Amino acid sequence: MTTRINPSILAADFANFERELGRIATADLVHVDIMDNHFVPNLTFGLPMVERLQQVSPIPLDVHLMIDDPDRWAPGYAEAGAASVTFHAEAVADPVGLARRLREIGARAGIALKPGTAAEPYLELLPEFDQVLVMTVEPGFGGQSFMPETMPKLRRVADAVRAAGLDVWLQVDGGVTVDTIGIAAEAGADTFVAGSAVFRGVPEEQIAALRAAASSHGHAHR
Ligand SMILES: O=C(CO)[C@@H](O)[C@H](O)COP(=O)(O)O
Numbered sequence: 001m002t003t004r005i006n007p008s009i010l011a012a013d014f015a016n017f018e019r020e021l022g023r024i025a026t027a028d029l030v031h032v033d034i035m036d037n038h039f040v041p042n043l044t045f046g047l048p049m050v051e052r053l054q055q056v057s058p059i060p061l062d063v064h065l066m067i068d069d070p071d072r073w074a075p076g077y078a079e080a081g082a083a084s085v086t087f088h089a090e091a092v093a094d095p096v097g098l099a100r101r102l103r104e105i106g107a108r109a110g111i112a113l114k115p116g117t118a119a120e121p122y123l124e125l126l127p128e129f130d131q132v133l134v135m136t137v138e139p140g141f142g143g144q145s146f147m148p149e150t151m152p153k154l155r156r157v158a159d160a161v162r163a164a165g166l167d168v169w170l171q172v173d174g175g176v177t178v179d180t181i182g183i184a185a186e187a188g189a190d191t192f193v194a195g196s197a198v199f200r201g202v203p204e205e206q207i208a209a210l211r212a213a214a215s216s217h218g219h220a221h222r
């Protein structure tokens, strides 16, 4: 199984993003949380910041849009060169249409599900996506506790991906630490977002520890 560790720069030093990106060069992608203070009650940054991060980052960008009206904004992030652009299922009327636009531009298309959002309506759409993000906290803030009650949903998505023979990455985001990452790996996740857990310590060491903890619990079938 491939394990991807995507540190979230939400937990980095906002005054030193270029330096912080250098500290996570051993990670797979850098997770960039875009919040608009409408879809979630918090505000981060937008497209101009991502365009600049794209220019200086040693690793590809994994953009997580926690915004209303992703139809309007998501393609711009793909055009900026983000490797993946993930929008929330709860915020979009035509997820397939938006995913196709993102793929046409050349980005991986992702769909995110809040903890209370069922996966079932989206399972038949899986071929349209490159990744599914199962939120393991309520979106909006870093530093929250992992919600194990989201694992049955992750397992159902993993089963559907496997049954359809698809190469769809399964991502978890929120409260991922060396103590919780194994639970998500065992339930079928292969891509792990971690903010506080990476930046609270020495990022390179934390990334290695998370990778090792995930790999030792990984799903046997994947
Ligand atoms: O999308 C979000 C929060 O809404 C995340 O990407 C957080 O940035 C994860 O932070 P930690 O829970 O790992 O501290």
Ligand SMILES: [Fe+2]
Pocket (backbone or CB within 6 Å): 008, 031, 032, 033, 064, 173, 193
């Ligand atoms: Fe995120």
